[in-house]
Amino acid sequence: MIQLKNIAKSFDGREVLKDISMVFEPGKTNLIIGQSGSGKTVLLKCLLGLHHTDSGKMLFNNYAFGDMSDSERRTLRREMGMVFQGSALFDSMTVLENVMFPMQMLTKQATAVMRKAAEEVIERVNLVDAHNKLPAELSGGMQKRVAIARAVVMKPKYLFCDEPNSGLDPKTAIVIDNLIREITQENNITTVINSHDMNSVMEIGDTILFLKDGIKAWEGTKEEIFKTNNEAITDFVYSSELMKKVKEVYQ
Amino acid sequence: MKLLHHIGAYFLMIRMVFIKPTKGKVMRKLILDDIQDLIIGSLGIVGFLSFFVGGVVAIQTALNIESPLIPKNLVGFATRQSVILEFAPTFMCIILAGKVGSFITSSIGTMRVTEQIDALEVMGINSVNYLVFPKIIAMLLLPLVINISMFLGIFGGYVATLYGGFSSSADFIEGIQMDFKPFHVVYAFIKTLLFAMILATIPSYHGYYMKGGALEVGKAATVAFVWTSVVIIVLNYFVTQLLLT
Numbered sequence: 001m002i003q004l005k006n007i008a009k010s011f012d013g014r015e016v017l018k019d020i021s022m023v024f025e026p027g028k029t030n031l032i033i034g035q036s037g038s039g040k041t042v043l044l045k046c047l048l049g050l051h052h053t054d055s056g057k058m059l060f061n062n063y064a065f066g067d068m069s070d071s072e073r074r075t076l077r078r079e080m081g082m083v084f085q086g087s088a089l090f091d092s093m094t095v096l097e098n099v100m101f102p103m104q105m106l107t108k109q110a111t112a113v114m115r116k117a118a119e120e121v122i123e124r125v126n127l128v129d130a131h132n133k134l135p136a137e138l139s140g141g142m143q144k145r146v147a148i149a150r151a152v153v154m155k156p157k158y159l160f161c162d163e164p165n166s167g168l169d170p171k172t173a174i175v176i177d178n179l180i181r182e183i184t185q186e187n188n189i190t191t192v193i194n195s196h197d198m199n200s201v202m203e204i205g206d207t208i209l210f211l212k213d214g215i216k217a218w219e220g221t222k223e224e225i226f227k228t229n230n231e232a233i234t235d236f237v238y239s240s241e242l243m244k245k246v247k248e249v250y251q
Numbered sequence: 252m253k254l255l256h257h258i259g260a261y262f263l264m265i266r267m268v269f270i271k272p273t274k275g276k277v278m279r280k281l282i283l284d285d286i287q288d289l290i291i292g293s294l295g296i297v298g299f300l301s302f303f304v305g306g307v308v309a310i311q312t313a314l315n316i317e318s319p320l321i322p323k324n325l326v327g328f329a330t331r332q333s334v335i336l337e338f339a340p341t342f343m344c345i346i347l348a349g350k351v352g353s354f355i356t357s358s359i360g361t362m363r364v365t366e367q368i369d370a371l372e373v374m375g376i377n378s379v380n381y382l383v384f385p386k387i388i389a390m391l392l393l394p395l396v397i398n399i400s401m402f403l404g405i406f407g408g409y410v411a412t413l414y415g416g417f418s419s420s421a422d423f424i425e426g427i428q429m430d431f432k433p434f435h436v437v438y439a440f441i442k443t444l445l446f447a448m449i450l451a452t453i454p455s456y457h458g459y460y461m462k463g464g465a466l467e468v469g470k471a472a473t474v475a476f477v478w479t480s481v482v483i484i485v486l487n488y489f490v491t492q493l494l495l496t
Binding site: 089185 | 273274276277360365366367369372373374375468488
């Protein structure tokens with residue numbers, strides 16, 4: 001479980017996050033949604049420890065990140081997996097090498113053991129035939145699956161995904177969303193996903209945090225999102241013609 | 252102020268290179284890859300340039316000797332001194348700042364743009380050590396490249412002198428043996444090692460801390476080349492002052 005308490009962050013005097021409090025529960029896909037520039041990525045990078053917060057507390061299983069020593073933070077980082085927006089696969093490594101990489105760097109397991117674990121995860125994300133391919137030889141959807149495999153191969157407690165289905169066609173995007181949700185539930189991971197895609201919200205939005213201009217403007221579930229009268233979230237949700245039609249049908 | 256900020260950030264990066272090291276087995280592979288890319292991959296251009304520049308130095312020297320009182324072995328002597336003292340260690344390193352330096356900046360810069368460095372950091376890996384340390388170790392082999400450059404530069408001078416009919420083979424060989432001070436070679440290798448450190452780290456700094464997209468990767472490579480060249484030239488002045496005077 002991750003708890004955020006009054007998180008604030010600014011860059012060069014400009015407040016990007018203001019007083020954000022939220023609880024992300026394990027076994028659920030927790031979505032952070034909002035328009036571009038609303039502070040989603042900054043919040044995710046704060047959770048990953050890539051940005052330092054100005055104030056507030058981040059608790060990982062009730063243990064404050066700010067109170068941790070360097071070695072405790074390193075241990076925590078090993079319990080985190082991250083799926084980057086652009087997949088961030090290592091260009092010079094094959095799929096298998098990419099997935100084995102965290103284990104090679106952070107564990108002392110025998111190569112055969114690491115290879116077996118990597119192959120199992122690759123099979124889980126349905127990429128059995130791509131072991132020896134380089135990232136450049138893969139489609140966007142396949143790259144995302146490799147990124148997911150690499151993120152979960154160390155069996156993390158926390159999984160972070162930054163726009164995991166950006167640049168993908170709607171069908172592949174749903175496959176990726178569902179894959180993340182299944183892995184989250186199977187392993188009871190606390191998953192936090194950045195998204196501005198309403199399809200993702202409707203598919204996997206177990207818990208939703210809506211950010212607007214760095215402020216928490218709404219919090220709820222995918223079922224509640226269609227019932228709320230919160231002006232900020234309704235503006236965001238019904239900004240497209242498709243969603244307006246969905247609303248009409250829903251009502 | 253901006254320059255001071257960069258100098259400070261550069262030395263902080265150097266400090267980070269040597270703490271929290273990457274696992275030995277992984278590092279060995281990275282070092283071998285970098286030796287292939289940075290050292291072995293540079294041998295062709297270094298050999299080609301050294302041979303022809305050595306030839307040009309010999310021709311220029313021969314053409315400027317007008318007095319019959321100056322011995323013909325001066326062509327070999329001047330070629331040896333120019334190649335060993337300056338051309339091979341200094342100007343070859345500046346040429347390598349273009350080839351090796353831009354390769355380092357663009358490869359690390361691309362990793363920054365595509366979030367691969369963030370991925371390393373999230374895994375709890377010291378990305379500076381992972382990326383820069385193997386390049387420093389690989390570049391420690393630069394004296395071998397410069398050694399080859401010295402040999403080919405002098406050989407180029409010999410070939411040009413002989414085929415241009417500027418002096419005899421015996422005169423040229425006498426010239427390259429005349430008043431030879433082994434310390435000059437040591438001085439050249441000391442310089443080379445210092446320049447190797449500069450060649451590995453300044454382009455790495457510009458790649459690692461770059462911001463923006465693909466266009467900025469190209470700009471960072473250009474800036475890295477300029478700064479690497481400037482630092483090599485300035486350092487060359489001080490090292491020469493320190494070791495040869």
